[in-house]
Amino acid sequence: MPDILLRYQAEIWQAIGETFIMVGVSILAAILVGLPVGTLLYLCRKGNLLENRFVFSSLNLLVNIIRSFPFLLLVVFLIPFTRLIMGTAIGTAAATVPLSIIAFAHYSRLVEQSLLEIPKGVIDAAVSMGASVKEVVFKFLLVESRSGLVVGLTMSTISFISYSTIMGVVGGGGVGDFAIRYGYQQFQTDLMLYVIVIMVILVQMIQFIGMTIARKIDKR
Amino acid sequence: MPDILLRYQAEIWQAIGETFIMVGVSILAAILVGLPVGTLLYLCRKGNLLENRFVFSSLNLLVNIIRSFPFLLLVVFLIPFTRLIMGTAIGTAAATVPLSIIAFAHYSRLVEQSLLEIPKGVIDAAVSMGASVKEVVFKFLLVESRSGLVVGLTMSTISFISYSTIMGVVGGGGVGDFAIRYGYQQFQTDLMLYVIVIMVILVQMIQFIGMTIARKIDKR
C-alpha cells in the first residue's frame, strides 16, 4: 500500500465510515419515503388508479422544488430544520438530513419511471380480482417492476455518494470530502487519486451488486 | 416585480443564458454520446445481441469512474483536457466540457435501464425478420423504449441543471451559481429565494414538457 495511504489510514477509514452512514441513511430515505412518493406520483397521475390532480401536482411540485435547488443551497436552506430535528446543523448525523431529502426526491422519480413501464394488462388482472389499491401496489406493481426498482436504487445510490461529497460544507465528512480537502485544497494529488480509486471501487461494487440482484429477480 | 430582481435584471438574464448554454450542451452530449453508450451497454450485456464482455466491462467502468468522481474534482481533474479542446479552462464555454462528460455518463445509465424494460418478444420479432443489430436498435429498441428514453432525458436534464450549479468554481456562471454567489455568500436571502423560484419554474417546465411528450409518444 502506498505510504501516503498508510499515513492517512485512520482518517480514510473514518471518511469511509462517514460515507457509509450518509449513503446508508440516504438509501433508507429513498426506500422509506421515495418509494411511496414515487408510487403515489404514479397512482395519482392522470388515467391511473388513484387519479388525483391535487395530490399529483403537489407531490410533483415538491419533488421538483427539491430537485431545483442547487444542492449546496438546499443544505443551507434546511439548516433550521436540521437543527430542529438533530439538535445541530453540523456533523455527519446532521448531514444525513439534507441528503435524505434529496434522496427521496431523486429516487421517487426513478420509481415513477419504473412503474410507468408496467404493462397495463397486469393492472387489469389485479383490478379484476378485486384488489384494493394497496394490494395492487404490493402484490402486483412492486412485484412486476422490482428489477427496474433495483436498477433505479443502484443508480440513486451512486448519485447519493456524489451528493454526499458536498456535505463537507456542514462537516459531514466522507470520502469525497476527504479527497477534496486533502487532495484538492491541500494539493496532495496522489492522495486524491488514491481516494478516488477507493470511490471508484465502491461504485463498481454497488453497480455490480445492484445489477446482479436486478438480473436475478427479473423473471420476465 | 420585486425591486431587487429589477436591480439585478441584467445579471439574472445573463445567468439564465449561461444556464441554457450549459444545460443545452449537456443535453446534446447526453443524446449524442449517452444514448449510444447506453445502447452499447445494453447490447453488450451478457445474453444480449452483441454480448461482449470486454466492451461491456470497459464502458461500464468508464461510466462508473465518471460517476464516482466528486463532481467538483471531476471538473478540476478535467481542466487540462478542457484547456486542450476549448483553449481555456474557465468561463461558460469551458464549463460545458465537464458537464458534457457527466451528462453522457448519467444519461447512458438511464438509457440502459429503459432498454432493459423492453419485452424480449419484440427483439425476437426483429431478429426473425433478419434485422441487423443496427436495424434492431433503430427500428425496434429505440421505438419501443422511446417514452422511457424521454422520461429519462427529462430526469437527466434536471440533474444537469443541478450539476451546472457547481460550475461557478471555474467561472461558468448560471442561475444556480448566481443564487449561491449573491444569495448565499452575500446573504441576500430574498434575492436567493427569487432566483430559486426561477429555477423551480424552469424545472417545472422541463418536467411538464418532458412528461407530456413521453405520454404522447407512448402507444403501448
Add this chain to the structure above:
Amino acid sequence: MIELQNVTKKFGTHTAIQNVSLTVHKGEIHGLIGASGAGKSTMLRVMNLLEIPDSGSIYVGDRELTTRSKRELREARKRIGMIFQHFNLVLNKTVEQNVAVSLQLAQVPKHQQIDRVRECLRFVGLEDQMDKYPAQLSGGQKQRVAIARALANEPEVLLCDEPTSSLDPHTTSEILTVIRDIHERLGVTVIIVSHEMNVIKSICQRVTVMDQGTIYETVPIESSGIPKSDRSPERFIKELKNDA
C-alpha cells in the same frame, strides 16, 4: 344474474359497443361469438367494470355496478373470475404465486391456500410446473395458469375470453370439463367468448352472436357435450385419419 342495459362504449371515435342490452341468467353457460373486432372482449370487460361504459347500466346480482362504492365494487369483483384473452399473468411470480394471489386477495387462510392452488393446478395439468415463471412456459401452459387463477377463488361468475385459444383438443376438453363441473357443482354463471364453434356448442346453453358492436341475436342451443379425449399422441393420428 348479469344484465346490461343500453350499454355503449366508445374508444375515441370508434364505437366498440353500441347500445347493447343483454341478460345472462344465473347459473347458465352463455356463449359470446362474433367476428374478430365485433366487441366481445369489450363486452366482458364492461361486465366487471374494467372498462367503464359511456352510457347504460350493468347489474351483477341485484345491484347496479356503477353505483357501488369502491369497496363494494371490489367485493363484487372478487366473486367474478376473469380469464383474459392475453392471459395477463404476473411475469415475476411463479405459476404457484400467480394462482395464490387471487386467494390472498380473498383472504383465504394461508394453510388452505396451498391445497387450493395445488388442486387448481392439477385441474389444468400443471401440478409439476408450480415453480416455473411464465416466461418458461409454452403458450398453452400460460393460458392454463390464467384459467387456474380464475378458478381458484371459486367465483360465482366466470368471464372467459377465449379460454382455450392456445390449447390442444385434449386440454381443451379437460378445461371445458372443469368449467362444466364447477358450473354444475357450484352453480357458477359462465360467460365464454370463443371463436371455436366446437367449444361453444359443447357446453353453452345460450349463445349471443355479436356483430359490429351490437347484438345480432341470442339463441338457446342444446349443448352437444364435451368430446371424450385422452392425452395420447395416437388420438391426433386417429383424428387426422378419421374424418379427413
Add this chain to the structure above:
Amino acid sequence: MIELQNVTKKFGTHTAIQNVSLTVHKGEIHGLIGASGAGKSTMLRVMNLLEIPDSGSIYVGDRELTTRSKRELREARKRIGMIFQHFNLVLNKTVEQNVAVSLQLAQVPKHQQIDRVRECLRFVGLEDQMDKYPAQLSGGQKQRVAIARALANEPEVLLCDEPTSSLDPHTTSEILTVIRDIHERLGVTVIIVSHEMNVIKSICQRVTVMDQGTIYETVPIESSGIPKSDRSPERFIKELKNDA
C-alpha cells in the same frame, strides 16, 4: 427444404426437444400438432435459429444454418417469415408501420412498400385500421397484423405458430385461403403449428405429431379444403343450429 438432424434443445434441466429429426419438403404445407408443452413452438424457433439448439444441425435450403456467418444468417432469415404465438408486435408502431418494417429490412423500394402494405392488410381485412396502434386492436386484429407482417416480404418459408388461435371461423378461412394462395402462387414452404384440427386438416399435406419433445409420427394426409364462409352473423346462427 428444411431439415432438422438430431436436434436437442434444453431449457435448464428441462428438455424441450429431444434428438428430433424432421424433413419438410420444399413447397409443402406441413402441420405440427401435439399437446400443450410438447415442444411445437420451440421446434419453430429452432428452425430460424431464434433458439440455438444444444446439439444437432438445421438445414434450410442447401446449407447448415448454424455454420453461416451473421450476415448470411440475416439474409436467410429475411426469406423466412414467422408468425409468433404471441404476435410480438411493436406496440409503438402503427399497424401500417408494423407491416412496413419487414419490407424496410428487405430494402424494398419506398414507393413499392406502401402498396405492398396495403395489399397485405387487405388480405387480412385490416385496410381500414392502418393508423391504429396494437393497443387499440382486438386480439384477432393483432393476430392479423402479425400475419400481414410475415407475408409482406413474400418469404420462401413461412413459420406459423398458432396463426388462427384468436380468429373467428370466417377470418380463419380467409387467412388459410391467403396462405394456400401464396403457397400455390409462389411455392412457399409453410410450417403451421395449430391445435385446431380443422385448420390442420384443411390445408396440410403432411402432419407431424409431437409428444413430450419428440416426434411421435409424421403422416401424409389428404387436405380437406378450406370450408367456405362469409362474414355475416347469420353464418354463426346457422352453424349453431346445424349440427348441434
Add this chain to the structure above:
Amino acid sequence: GTSEDQQETDSTEETAESTEEATEESEEVTLDVASLIPPMTEILELVEPELAEEGIDLNVVVLGDNIQPNDALHHEEVDANFFQHVPFMEEYNINNDASLVPVEPIYFANYGVYAADYESMDELPEGATIAIANDISNIDRSLQLLAQHEVIELEETDERYYTQSHISENPNDYNFEEVDLLMLARMYDDADAVVITPAYAEPLGLTPANDALLTEGTENEFAITLVAREDNVDEEAIQTLAEVMTSEIVRDFLEENYDETAIPAFDHE
C-alpha cells in the same frame, strides 16, 4: 477629378497610418484578474474606469473557490488574481511548482472571534464549542489568533501550518469544530463562538470594532494581496493596476464602506 481622387486616397492612407501609430503608443491592454467576492470584486470594479483611462481594459473573472484563481493564474489564463493572503499563495507555489508573486497588499481582513451569547472571552464557558474554518491556512490563522490572545498555546513545529494537533495547552477545554468557510457565519447561532473574517461577519451586522471578542489587528502577514506571476509582475499594466489599487480612491472606498472590516494595508508599507 483624377487628381482630387488621388489626393483623397493619400489622405486616407495617412490617417490610417497615424491611427496605427496612435494605437501603438497607447495600445489597448486587457488585464484578466481573477477574484471571488466583495469587497475584492468591488475594489476591482472601482478601479476599472481609472485603468480604462490608462488604456487598460480590466476584466474581472469571478471564480467560485479558493484554488481556481491560483490555478488560472499559474496556467496563464489570467494575468493576476486578488483574493488571498501571502501565506496561502506560498502554499500554492510550493505544492504546484508555481511562481506566483505578491504585487501589493491591499487590505487587512480583520479576523475576529464572535459570540452570540457572550460579551467577552471570559464569559465563554468551559468546554464551549468554537467554530473555525476548515481549510488548512485558515485553521492555522484561527489558531494563531487564539494563541496571540493566549486562549490556547501552540507547540513549536516545523510544519508549515498549525493544526489542532499542535494545541499544547487548552485550559478551558474548548472544542474546535472545523466547518467550511461558507458555513462559518451560519454557525454563529449554533456554536458558542466563531472565528471569521469581517467579510463574513458583516452580513450578520457584526463588525470587528463593535462586536468582536478578539481581533487579529493588522500586525500580521494576512493582508489580502494582489498577486501576479514572476514573468509578468514587472509589466507596466500590472504595475499600473497595483498603483490604482493603492490609490486614495480605494482607501476612501474602504473607509467609507468597510470601516473596520477591510483596513487598507498600503499605508503600512
